[in-house]
């Protein structure tokens with residue numbers, strides 16, 4: 018594979034070279050176990066401490082509020098189970114229809130175990146309706162769990178307002194901020210959020226490391242039990258290299274938050290150019306949206322065919338989330354938005370990063386009309 | 402820190418330079434998400450497949466029987482929970498008193514949730530008594546979970562015989578082989594083991610990656626739910642770099658199994674030299690033992706003081722497991738063996754690897770007598 | 786790995802005032818020792834004092850410790866602190882003073898300094914012929930089994 022035009026950054030990102038550089042010593046000379054009783058291990062413990070500090074700083078949290086995990090999925094699974102354990106008498110849970118599989122599938126499992134789950138709907142633009150949350154929540158709601166921004170459309174939810182409602186009823190408030198960390202500023206100090214998940218590989222750290230914010234004072238219960246790592250809140254020898262990488266990535270993300278406007282401009286140019294193709298539509302909320310994401314429906318053609326056509330040019334994009342792409346179902350997010358079938362199957366997400374260049378966008382805009390035309394010519398639904 | 406004499410390989414190992422080399426491309430150019438629908442992600446999927454193959458080969462298992470995890474702790478937690486879920490009507494569990502914290506603490510938690518747990522004892526040499534297992538097991542035993550070899554003493558358990566007993570009663574048989582993979586040959590094809598845990602950082606792969614062997618046909622239930630990764634058995638974006646590293650490490654471990662005799666010879670020389678110091682004793686079974694481990698009790702002095710004294714010379718060893726070293730309790734393993742107090746508090750584990758050299762051993766043998774003498778001089782129990 | 790201060794490590798590697806004190810059988814000078822802990826607990830301290838009877842002052846102090854890094858450093862620190870002060874002043878030395886002298890101890894290791902204070906108390910009371918008071922509330926759950934110190938006792942002394 019020669020040049021890659023990587024526009025699939027909501028699936029995963031390139032590890033920043035500075036992150037790789039930060040990691041390397043912990044794959045080579047500093048291989049001690051941070052729990053060990055010798056200074057060779059102790060210096061690794063110090064590296065973990067620094068990483069915890071860096072991540073806390075990105076989230077506007079305290080060091081003691083950060084637990085390192087193995088991914089966003091573990092973070093979400095852990096948070097939801099911890100919230101349930103914290104208020105065992107409450108048997109009602111609230112989430113949304115457009116959550117990531119690692120939230121939705123856990124809630125489905127919990128339904129089988131005697132919990133009642135309300136799945137809040139979204140409108141055609143992918144927006145939540147807080148009135149629906151207010152109508153659903155009761156004194157026996159243990160948890161409100163919602164994403165901060167949707168991975169497929171980039172739509173940003175009004176989490177602080179949702180959190181305020183959760184608080185009113187004494188429910189724990191968990192937020193899946195996997196797509197937000199590094200893209201929008203976060204400040205846990207002034208937030209209603211009790212538990213918040215992030216994942217390293219969405220912000221230029223390696224895959225397989227994440228963090229869970231647990232507000233100080235929250236009665237937390239670990240998912241992985243065993244040793245005393247993470248102050249007893251997540252057992253298991255730490256993914257030291259990954260954690261050091263996440264720390265560095267958090268530090269860099271904080272710096273780059275300032276120039277997210279550039280990324281947004283590129284995204285807007287891409288979006289405008291693609292919407293100029295006939296029979297296309299923007300999926301999601303144009304206003305409350307991540308700066309790097311655009312999701313566009315190309316009517317009458319099929320997503321996988323589009324992706325493979327783009328692949329020929331080295332262009333990486335996606336339909337649905339990477340995690341559900343093993344299934345053949347059209348995106349549950351777009352379905353929840355009530356999109357018509359003509360769009361549902363031909364929607365493509367382009368997600369940019371700080372590495373995206375003007376010429377990346379040029380290439381997509383250059384080849385996409387031809388791809389769409391070719392596939393439409395093949396299609397029986399071609400509406401001409 | 403200048404030269405390190407690293408004799409704490411049961412806590413963690415140095416990542417093999419060949420493993421680092423195998424990992425690097427997956428931290429740099431190949432950053433795609435293996436679940437993505439483009440060939441850039443697809444090539445990462447191929448790397449995972451190769452790693453799965455390499456690990457399967459080390460364990461004598463099939464590729465489809467390998468699930469990648471984030472560590473040994475996750476593997477053990479997952480296996481035990483899966484075994485319980487597989488036979489929900491059986492409420493009795495069997496394990497041993499000398500398991501790793503990530504097994505023991507989970508069983509303690511399960512006791513609170515209505516399970517009855519039998520903790521098999523060990524004798525003065527750290528050996529299991531299979532008669533005790535036979536006496537304890539019944540038709541309502543869901544699971545027998547035991548380590549393959551103890552991390553502190555290196556004592557190897559007769560797992561195949563234990564597995565045969567478990568089978569007789571229809572109980573699932575789980576083995577924590579974290580300390581064995583790469584040190585003794587394994588062959589799941591001819592084994593009684595249903596579920597087996599390994600952890601990468603004990604065999605020269607990075608920290609934060611492991612694998613769980615799940616015998617084909619076993620009704621497995623995932624701990625982490627979400628996306629379809631690991632064929633639905635462990636959700637979460639894969640720690641690609643770690644997994645590629647584990648694969649390479651497994652391949653190298655298989656090669657190195659052949660020269661484990663050299664390691665053993667070094668261990669024996671170290672052991673003999675240390676036991677020549679007065680008032681010392683070998684903890685554990687001299688015969689059924691890992692080739693790289695020795696655990697020696699130095700009477701009348703305290704373990705941490707010994708470790709910090711060794712640290713001055715750059716020598717890394719441990720007392721108890723790294724995981725419990727955050728606690729102040731003397732090792733639960735040595736306590737279960739019924740060692741007298743004079744030994745309990747002053748026992749040190751030295752664990753070698755294929756990187757250990759003659760001169761490493763020379764240095765330890767050179768400085769240890771002085772350290773023991775100095776600390777004994779400080780002690781009121783100095784037995785002269 | 787515990788986060789020990791330079792001072793802790795220094796007093797561990799180069800302890801001051803280790804050993805026992807021989808009774809010199811000098812007029813006006815008394816030698817006494819106080820002891821806490823046991824080998825079963827995993828930590829024990831024998832604190833030897835040489836006392837100038839007239840002035841009620843500590844002329845010299847030495848220790849013998851079986852225990853961890855912080856136990857040894859704490860013992861050594863204690864002997865440094867109390868040399869030259871009166872017994873009444875010494876009775877006011879708290880485990881906090883010992884920890885402060887060391888530039889701090891990890892929270893989980895604070896109790897290691899308690900042993901010093903107790904041995905000091907034991908030695909002085911023994912010298913003065915006072916029964917050591919028994920703190921009833923100290924019979925709580927053992928949390929530092931290497932030390933024989935109960936949670937209640939730690940709460941009482943540390944907090």
Ligand SMILES: Cc1ncc(COP(=O)(O)O)c(C=O)c1O
Nearest residue numbers: 253254472473474501552579600
């Ligand atoms: C026997 C044993 N089991 C499990 C573990 C836990 O593995 P990990 O450190 O990868 O969580 C360890 C090592 O720490 C171990 O020695």
Ligand SMILES: Cc1ncc(COP(=O)(O)O)c(C=O)c1O
Nearest residue numbers: 088089090117168195216637638
């Ligand atoms: C919104 C959201 N939540 C959770 C996850 C899961 O994170 P991870 O891939 O680290 O398990 C993802 C990405 O895959 C995501 O986009």
Ligand code: FES
Nearest residue numbers: 319321344345346
């Ligand atoms: S026809 Fe191929 S996925 Fe439906």
Ligand code: FES
Nearest residue numbers: 828853856897932
């Ligand atoms: S005295 Fe230091 S740990 Fe018990």
